[in-house]
Amino acid sequence: MVQDLLHSPAGLQNFLIFFGLAVVLLLVILGFVTYAILAERKVLGFMQLRYGPNQVGGPWGLLQTVADVLKLLLKEDTMPKLVDKPLFIIAPVIAFAPSFVVIATLPFTDKLQFADIGVGLLYYIAISGLTTIGILLAGWSSNNKYALLGGMRGAAQMISYEIPLVMSVLGVVLLTGSMNLNEIVAAQENVWYILLQPIGFLVFFIASVAELNRVPFDLPEAENELIAGYFIEYSGFRFAFFMLAEYVYMFAMATLTTVLFLGGWLPPFDFLGFIPGAVWFALKFCAVTFILYWFRSTFPRIRADQLMEFGWKILLPVALANIFLTAILKEILKLF
Amino acid sequence: MTFSGELLAFIILAITAVIGGVLLLNLNKVVHMVVALILTFVSIAGIFVMLSAEFVAVVQILIYAGSITIIMLFGIMLTRHRETTEAKGGGLRKILLLLGVLGFAFAVYIGIYNLDLNPQESTLHVNNVEQIGMALYTKYIIPFELTSVVLLVALIGAIVLAKKDDEKEANKE
Numbered sequence: 001m002v003q004d005l006l007h008s009p010a011g012l013q014n015f016l017i018f019f020g021l022a023v024v025l026l027l028v029i030l031g032f033v034t035y036a037i038l039a040e041r042k043v044l045g046f047m048q049l050r051y052g053p054n055q056v057g058g059p060w061g062l063l064q065t066v067a068d069v070l071k072l073l074l075k076e077d078t079m080p081k082l083v084d085k086p087l088f089i090i091a092p093v094i095a096f097a098p099s100f101v102v103i104a105t106l107p108f109t110d111k112l113q114f115a116d117i118g119v120g121l122l123y124y125i126a127i128s129g130l131t132t133i134g135i136l137l138a139g140w141s142s143n144n145k146y147a148l149l150g151g152m153r154g155a156a157q158m159i160s161y162e163i164p165l166v167m168s169v170l171g172v173v174l175l176t177g178s179m180n181l182n183e184i185v186a187a188q189e190n191v192w193y194i195l196l197q198p199i200g201f202l203v204f205f206i207a208s209v210a211e212l213n214r215v216p217f218d219l220p221e222a223e224n225e226l227i228a229g230y231f232i233e234y235s236g237f238r239f240a241f242f243m244l245a246e247y248v249y250m251f252a253m254a255t256l257t258t259v260l261f262l263g264g265w266l267p268p269f270d271f272l273g274f275i276p277g278a279v280w281f282a283l284k285f286c287a288v289t290f291i292l293y294w295f296r297s298t299f300p301r302i303r304a305d306q307l308m309e310f311g312w313k314i315l316l317p318v319a320l321a322n323i324f325l326t327a328i329l330k331e332i333l334k335l336f
Numbered sequence: 337m338t339f340s341g342e343l344l345a346f347i348i349l350a351i352t353a354v355i356g357g358v359l360l361l362n363l364n365k366v367v368h369m370v371v372a373l374i375l376t377f378v379s380i381a382g383i384f385v386m387l388s389a390e391f392v393a394v395v396q397i398l399i400y401a402g403s404i405t406i407i408m409l410f411g412i413m414l415t416r417h418r419e420t421t422e423a424k425g426g427g428l429r430k431i432l433l434l435l436g437v438l439g440f441a442f443a444v445y446i447g448i449y450n451l452d453l454n455p456q457e458s459t460l461h462v463n464n465v466e467q468i469g470m471a472l473y474t475k476y477i478i479p480f481e482l483t484s485v486v487l488l489v490a491l492i493g494a495i496v497l498a499k500k501d502d503e504k505e506a507n508k509e
Contacts, residue, residue, distance in 0.1 A: 087367065094371075118464050119390045126394045129402030133374060136409055140367060152413075155406055179465055 021114070025103065033247040034065045040293050047297040075236040080143065083233065087141035092234070092241035095134025098127045099248040106255045107181050109265040109277040120181040121173065124256060125166055128211070131245060132158045135220065138242070139230035150229025153304060154213065154220030160311040161210035161217075167319035168203035171326040172260055185264035192263040199322045201261045203315050208253050210311070213246065214292060216299035219307060254288040262288070346386055353379035366412050370405055377401040391465045 038053065038061060045052025057063025079088065105120040107113040117123060132155050139151015173179055175196060176187040184193075194201045210217040221229035231242045258264060262284045265277030302310070356376030360369050377400040384393035472480050 084365070084367070087371065090371070117390055119394050122391070122394045122398070122465075126398035126402060129398060130374075130378075132402070132406060133371075133409070136406065137367070137371065140409070140413060148413075152410075155410070159403070159406060177466075 025114070026100065029100070029103065029248055029251060030244075032251055033244060034069070036247055036250065036289065037065045037068075038062070039289070040296070043290065043293040044297050047294070069240065072236055072240045077236040077238070080233055082143045084141040084143065087137050088233075089238075091134050091138035091141055092238045092245075093134070094137060095131050096241045096245040096248070098130040098134075099245045099252065102127045102252050103248070103255075105181065106252060107185065107259060107264065108255070108281055110182075110185075112278070113182070116180070116182055119179050121169060121179045121184070121260075124252070125162065125169075128249065128252075129158070129162060131249070134245075135230050138234070142230070142233035144233055146226045146228075147230050147232045150220045150222075150226045150232070153226075154230055157213070157217065157219060157307060157311075158211060160308060161207045161315070164203055164311060164315035164319045165207040165211060167316065167323060168200045168207060169260060170319075170323050171197045171200040174323070174326050174330060181259050181264075185259055185266065188263040188266060192261065192268075194261040197261065197322070197326070199318060200326075203319045203322065204261070205257065207311075207315060208257060209292065209295060210307075212249055212253055212292070214250070215296040216302050217307060218301060219304055222301060250289065250292065254285050254292070257288050258284045342386060346383065349379045349382040349386070352376075353383070367409065370408050370412065373408075374401050374405050377405070389464065391468055 041064070042052040042061070053061030053064035055061060055064070056067045079085070102124045104114045105117055105123050107116070135154040135158070136151045139147045139149070139154065142148070172184060172193050175193065176184045178184065178187075213220050219229075220226075221231070226232070231239055234242065258281060264284075265281040267273050267275060267277075267280050353376050356372045356374075356379065359372035360376065363369050363372060378397060381393040381396040381401070384390075384396055
């Protein structure tokens with residue numbers, strides 16, 4: 001349906017259709033973020049032998065996040081006197097907008113996708129790099145040394161880990177012969193890439209956790225050394241934007257992991273094909289997000305110098321070796 | 337010329353790019369200028385998309401909007417970032433500038449007015465990345481490899497220079 005729409009002439013009607021679709025997607029993502037936060041707190045709670053939110057909205061705390069967001073929205077919007085005002089205002093927007101833009105190319109099922117472009121994978125990585133600028137500007141414009149440190153750390157970390165991230169995915173691209181996400185999923189018809197590219201998957205997953213700024217790589221916002229890092233001066237709605245960007249990226253990254261390595265919407269075995277693709281996708285997606293929560297409750301934060309050394313001295317060479325190995329296996333031994 | 341969605345998109349992107357450029361020249365703080373530059377880079381990427389050059393567009397965002405501006409921001413923050421630039425120079429300078437701008441506009445006008453573009457290629461967007469890869473690794477392999485050697489030399493040179501400075505400072509102390 002979207003394909004037909006993309007080729008239809010421009011007009012007010014089509015514009016409204018696209019606008020409506022985008023709004024629906026935004027609402028779906030907001031819903032996801034609401035319950036991802038709740039799920040995270042619940043999972044963390046259970047792993048630490050406590051209950052997690054259990055007051056607002058029944059015993060499962062189903063309305064806890066809604067209440068939290070309402071509180072954020074009703075808060076006074078404070079802005080320190082000496083901030084760089086235009087940048088301070090625009091930084092959350094620069095940080096959030098790319099996170100929503102990247103979702104446009106991600107295929108959820110074979111029919112549920114917005115744009116099917118040839119360089120889908122590269123598009124994701126390129127656009128998500130823009131968030132770094134938002135974080136850096138937030139840190140700088142706050143006129144606060146902790147915020148600046150957090151912003152600098154965020155930029156350094158996200159740039160360093162973007163390189164292993166791209167390199168680890170190149171193995172998948174080599175095997176598929178395309179950067180189109182749909183073709184990557186189609187190439188996993190028989191066997192998922194997590195089995196063909198185990199090293200690539202490991203590097204990708206570690207680098208993606210670092211890109212998401214989540215534990216054990218949450219140095220930009222390390223509470224106990226930088227208070228809250230780059231968004232320390234932010235409150236209310238603007239703060240909510242940074243949190244939103246973080247969770248939307250988690251949504252996007254979990255989707256990307258599923259699509260690249262776990263076969264997207266394809267069932268694991270052929271006889272299970274009667275279950276619709278959306279269900280398979282949701283299951284795999286939930287598994288990936290659960291592992292992210294699991295990491296958060298079990299790993300300690302690593303040091304800044306360890307972070308850099310790990311990225312440049314371990315992940316990058318391993319990812320390069322993986323590309324080399326894949327090329328040998330594919331072209332010389334012709335295994336795939 | 338009919339008024340199509342493509343034209344509308346082009347006008348919006350072009351105006352955004354020009355606004356970014358004008359802001360870059362007129363803003364006072366250096367960091368604000370970099371943000372204006374990002375605006376220009378991203379809109380130019382949009383124009384690349386309209387020309388069916390998906391790969392170039394994505395690389396434009398990845399390299400220019402993503403990496404180079406971050407390097408600039410780091411550079412600005414490591415130096416005197418509180419400085420704001422002040423306009424200097426008198427009337428003569430302004431007149432010379434105006435002449436230069438007019439001359440440049442005239443040269444560009446002459447250059448593109450009689451430009452004869454080949455009939456538009458209609459298959460460029462098919463397997464865009466594959467086509468670029470094929471061209472780079474068959475027809476243009478030697479220039480491509482030479483460029484990478486140049487980049488490698490630059491990288492190693494930068495490391496050597498940075499190292500030397502370190503040692504000197506260490507010796508001083």
